[in-house]
Amino acid sequence: MEKPTLYIVIPCYNEQEVLPITKDLFLNKIKELVNLEKISVDSRILFVNDGSKDNTWEIIQKISKESEYFKGISLSRNRGHQNALVAGLMTAKEKADITISIDCDGQDDINAMNEMVDAYLDGCEVVYGVRKKRTTDTAFKRFTAEGFYHIMNLLGAEVVFNHADYRLLSKRVLEEFSEFKEVNLFLRGLIPLVGFKSTSVYYDRAERAAGESHYPLKKMLSLAFEGITSLSVKPIKLIIELGVLISMISFIGVIWAVVSSIQGKTIVGWASTVCIVCFMGGVQLLSLGVIGEYIGKIYMEVKQRPRYIISEKTWADERKKEKDERG
Ligand code: UDP
Ligand code: MG
Numbered sequence: 001m002e003k004p005t006l007y008i009v010i011p012c013y014n015e016q017e018v019l020p021i022t023k024d025l026f027l028n029k030i031k032e033l034v035n036l037e038k039i040s041v042d043s044r045i046l047f048v049n050d051g052s053k054d055n056t057w058e059i060i061q062k063i064s065k066e067s068e069y070f071k072g073i074s075l076s077r078n079r080g081h082q083n084a085l086v087a088g089l090m091t092a093k094e095k096a097d098i099t100i101s102i103d104c105d106g107q108d109d110i111n112a113m114n115e116m117v118d119a120y121l122d123g124c125e126v127v128y129g130v131r132k133k134r135t136t137d138t139a140f141k142r143f144t145a146e147g148f149y150h151i152m153n154l155l156g157a158e159v160v161f162n163h164a165d166y167r168l169l170s171k172r173v174l175e176e177f178s179e180f181k182e183v184n185l186f187l188r189g190l191i192p193l194v195g196f197k198s199t200s201v202y203y204d205r206a207e208r209a210a211g212e213s214h215y216p217l218k219k220m221l222s223l224a225f226e227g228i229t230s231l232s233v234k235p236i237k238l239i240i241e242l243g244v245l246i247s248m249i250s251f252i253g254v255i256w257a258v259v260s261s262i263q264g265k266t267i268v269g270w271a272s273t274v275c276i277v278c279f280m281g282g283v284q285l286l287s288l289g290v291i292g293e294y295i296g297k298i299y300m301e302v303k304q305r306p307r308y309i310i311s312e313k314t315w316a317d318e319r320k321k322e323k324d325e326r327g
Contacts, residue, residue: 006033006043006117007092010104011084012060013050017210019059022106023070029110030069038117042095046071047104048088051078081214082185085165093174100168102129105211108166109203116168119199125173126191126198129166131205144217148224156232157189160200164188172196179306184230186223195309233296240289247282254278 008026012019026045033039049057049072060072073091075084085101092099098120102108108129116127149161165187169177177194192198215223228235254275261271 003037003040004097004117004120005095006030006039007096007099008043008045008113009048009085009088009092009099009101010045011048011050011081011088011101012052012056012104013078013081013084013214014052014054015056015104015211016052016054016059018105018208019047019056019063021210022104023063025106025110026102027067027069029113033113033117036114038114038121039098043069044071044092044095045069046073046088046092048072048084048091049074050081050084051075081165082187085187086185089169089174090178093171093178097171098168099171099174100166102166103164105208107206107208108164109206112166112201112203113168115201119201120168120170123197124168124199125170125196126194127168128160128163128198128200130160130200130202131162131164132202133204144220148220152189152224152227155228156234157186157227158192158231159188159227160192163200166203167191170196176306176309179309180303182230182303182305184226186227186230189227189231193305196311233299236292236296237289239285239292243282243285243287243289246285250278250282 008030010026023045030039030043030045034041034043047060047070049060051074057072057074060070060074064070064072073087075087079087089099089101098117100113100116102110112129116129119127146162149159152159153161169191173191173194173196176196177190180190180194182190257266257271257274257278260266
């Protein structure tokens with residue numbers, strides 16, 4: 001088998017402190033993989049400058065002259081981690097057979113890349129990098145980050161536990177992924193939807209080499225919210241469940257009001273008021289839930305996601321066969 005071309009895709013936002021430290025780690029890793037004859041010499045490290053306000057882009061331009069392994073693209077403005085990553089992956093897809101996305105801060109152990117490439121050579125199309133434990137994180141970050149995964153799963157957004165955006169994707173997966181036209185991106189939840197054979201490799205997460213995290217609690221919460229609302233319509237479904245519950249409670253409330261008023265324990269007008277309030281509360285929430293169901297359906301429709309993806313056929317593609325025969 002021909003050796004695959006690997007593109008390591010690295011989004012960078014205001015990373016002038018880290019980049020000079022970590023760039024050599026990436027370079028050494030890609031050289032090592034080339035020397036081990038796991039990947040082709042055409043493999044590259046692709047930096048995506050996500051509209052940085054510091055010298056990140058100047059650094060990328062400079063190092064791309066130092067070694068041909070380094071390449072860079074720059075976005076016209078800051079679009080956020082997920083968009084920067086997709087920009088890089090879609091650019092890499094043209095040349096690469098496999099991509100590995102990783103942060104540029106050196107937190108994710110690059111040695112896991114060997115295992116990732118091995119897993120690809122064994123036939124996996126997606127390899128998730130999963131953090132073993134979070135000993136280097138503060139208790140607070142650990143608690144919030146792990147809570148994040150639990151809540152996501154609870155609300156119907158399937159994500160791989162403790163997996164961030166360190167993963168290997170094959171060209172095949174990227175091509176199918178490009179059919180997902182949605183603008184609100186939450187890669188961790190979307191990639192499992194693409195399917196194909198996948199596996200996980202485990203690594204220890206280190207501390208940031210330098211600089212500061214761009215994911216404080218506020219951004220983490222908004223990422224979680226983004227993930228839930230763009231992957232799942234479960235919150236909308238909760239309204240209808242709440243509606244049913246409130247209706248049942250209201251029903252009991254109505255009976256209670258009527259009984260109390262017959263027993264003469266109440267003042268005039270109380271029972272009728274309670275009955276109306278209970279009735280309206282139940283009806284309104286139930287109706288909202290029904291409308292919500294439709295909105296949920298509309299929401300899923302407008303995403304125009306592919307309905308299915310074929311992974312294998314027992315026959316060869318005509319055009320591809322011809323091309324193979326010719327070339
Ligand atoms: N990043 C980006 N655009 C942004 C914010 C972050 O491209 O708007 C990049 C950043 O340079 C880094 C990665 O996304 O390579 C992860 O960010 P960070 O390390 O700050 O997050 P944490 O690891 O603390 O969750
Ligand atoms: Mg980081």
